[in-house]
Amino acid sequence: MSASIKDVARLAGVCHSTVSRALRNHGVVNAETADRIRRIAKEVGYRPNSIGRSLATRHTNTVGVVVTTVADPFVAEVVAGIEAVLHDEGYAVFLANSNAIPEREVSVVRSFHERRVDGVLVMASRVGSLYKPLLQELDVPIVLIDNQYPGGFAHSISIDDRGGARLAVRHLIGLGHRRIAYLGDQFGLQADADRLAGYHDELQAAGIAGSAELVVQGDGKPEKGRIAMGSLLALREPPTAVFCYNDMTAIGALRCLHAAGWSVPGRISVVGFDDLPIASFLEPPLTTVLQPRIEMGRRAARMLLDLLAGGRIEGSIRVPGELVVRGSTAPANRG
C-alpha cells in the first residue's frame, strides 16, 4: 500500500489539505512548511494518486486512441507522434485496436467512456454509421485522423492527397513523360478519388490529354497492383510512367515489371505514395510521396489539446506530402 496524502500529512504534522496545497504549490503555504512537506513526501516515496485526483477534479488527463490496428506500421508511426506530444503535456494514452470489428469498436468506445477519457483520437479509415453516434455519446472532443468519411465530425486531420498526387505526377512530367498511367485503389475511396484528381490536375496543367485506358484499379495491395500493371503492359501503347495509389501497389507493379523484363527506371518509371519504411529497400529504391506520419500524429494530438483547452479551432487540416526521389524514376526515352 503506497503512501497517501494523509500519511504525509501525519508525518509532517499538518493536515492533508496543507499537503495538497504544498505539493501542487497552489494557494498559499508557508515556505518552510512546504519544504518540510516536500522532503517528507520524497522520503516516503509519495506519489499522488491520480484516481483520487480525477474523482475530485472531474478530468483524468487521459486520452483514448482508437486505431484499426497498431500492427500496421503506418498507424504505429502516427501513434508514436500522438504519444510524444500527449505525454509531454501530462496526458496518458490509452491505446485500443478496433481491428475494424464492429463489436470491438463498441467495446473500445465503452471502455473509454467508462474510464472517462478527456478526449479521443480516432484513426479508423472508416467511421461507420454505428461508430459515429457511439462516439458522440462519449461527449468529449474527438479528432479524426486520415478518415475516409469525416462527415459529421468537426475536427480531422489528413494528408493532402490531391496535392501529393500532383507532386508525383509533376515530377514525372518534368522528366519528360507524357504517357503516364494511374494505378489506383478501389472505386469509392476518397483518398483514391483525390489522388486521381491530382493526377488529372497535372496532366491538364501540362496540356496532356488524359486517356481512360491509362487509369486502372488495384486494391492497395501488391497482388492487385501486379495484375493491374500487367493490363497496362498489354496496352497497344503502354505508359512510360506509372503513378501508383500507394507503395504496396507499387511493389506489385515492380514485381510485374521485373517478371516481364521491363527495366525500371530504364524503360518505365514508377512512383508510389506513403513512403513506407520499406520503400527505400526495394529494387530499385522507390520514388514516392512521403506522408509525414509522425508529424500527423503530433498535429492531431495538438489539435485535441487545443480543444481540451477550450479553444475553438479550425475544423479540418490537411498536411502536405513530400516528394522523395529515389531510383525508380528517370527521364523518359524520347522516341
Next chain:
Amino acid sequence: MSASIKDVARLAGVCHSTVSRALRNHGVVNAETADRIRRIAKEVGYRPNSIGRSLATRHTNTVGVVVTTVADPFVAEVVAGIEAVLHDEGYAVFLANSNAIPEREVSVVRSFHERRVDGVLVMASRVGSLYKPLLQELDVPIVLIDNQYPGGFAHSISIDDRGGARLAVRHLIGLGHRRIAYLGDQFGLQADADRLAGYHDELQAAGIAGSAELVVQGDGKPEKGRIAMGSLLALREPPTAVFCYNDMTAIGALRCLHAAGWSVPGRISVVGFDDLPIASFLEPPLTTVLQPRIEMGRRAARMLLDLLAGGRIEGSIRVPGELVVRGSTAPANRG
C-alpha cells in the same frame, strides 16, 4: 455531465447501493427491481465511472506498456498482441514510448505509478540500472519482453535466439552448404551471442569446422551489413552462404551482393532473422527466421494476467522461431 449511479437510483426509486448490486448482479436483489434498474440505466445512458470504482476497489483494470518506440514495426506488432488479450480481459492499455531516453523512462514510470496501473509490460531492449529500481518501486507485477538483460526481474519472455539460429543454419547445411558465414550484430548483445552460439551448435553437429574469418560484425542495420558482407567477399575463399543477425542486416548484405554482381541464391545464399513485413518484398524474397511477434505480445500479456490473478508462474519463457523459406536460399553448387 453523464449520469451517475445516484441519478439512476433516484429515477428507479431505490438507493444507490441497490443500483450497484443490480447492475453488477452481485448480492441479492429482487428480479423485477433489477430489471427496472437496468432498463432505466440503459435509458439514461448510464456508464459506471471506473474512476469511482477504482477508488473503492483499489485496482484500475489498467496495464502500462513501456516500449522504446512503437514506431518500430517490430514493437508495434508485439503491442498489438498485448492489447488484443488485455482488452478481451477487460483491461485498458496505457502505451508510452521511452525512446530510450532516461528522463522519459523516469516520467513514464512515474505516470504509470500515479495512475496506479495494476501491472506493467516492458519492452525496452535494455532495462538499465536506473530503470530497474524505478520499476520495482512501482510495486506491481512486471513482465519483460525481449529484454537483453532480464537479470533481476522475475518474469520475462523472449525469442529463442539460439534455437532460431540453429534452424537457419541447419537449413543451409541441409542445402549442402559447408562454408557458412555469420554476419552478426555488435559484440555484447545477448541476442547476438545466442544466435552465434546456435550457429556454432549446428556447424559442430554437422561436423563442420568453424572458421574465425567467417564470423563478422554488423550493427543490426543495412549499411554495416553491406560493409561486412564486402569483407566476406574479399576473403580468399568466400562463403557460399551467410546467416545474418537480422533482416535489416540481410538487406545490406543483399545490396552488397547485388552491387558486386553475385547472384542470390545462385552463387550465394542469404538468411535473415525476424521476418519483418519487408522480407517477402525483397529481391529475392528473403529466407528468414520468423519471430512470432503478435504471439509474443499475447504470451506476455497472459503471463501478466496470471500474475495479477495471483498465480505463481514460471519465470521466463522463450518462444521458438520458425524458419520461413523463400527465394534467397538454394542448394550449394558442389564444386
Next chain:
DNA sequence: TTGTAGGCGTTATCAC
C-alpha cells in the same frame, strides 16, 4: 497560514 468539512462515484458492510 492552516484546519475543517463536504463532495467526487463507486463498493462494501452493516442493520433493518
Next chain:
DNA sequence: GTGATAACGCCTACAA
C-alpha cells in the same frame, strides 16, 4: 431484499 453509512484519496471552499 433494501437502505444507511462509511470508506477509497484527493481537491476546494470556507472557517479559524
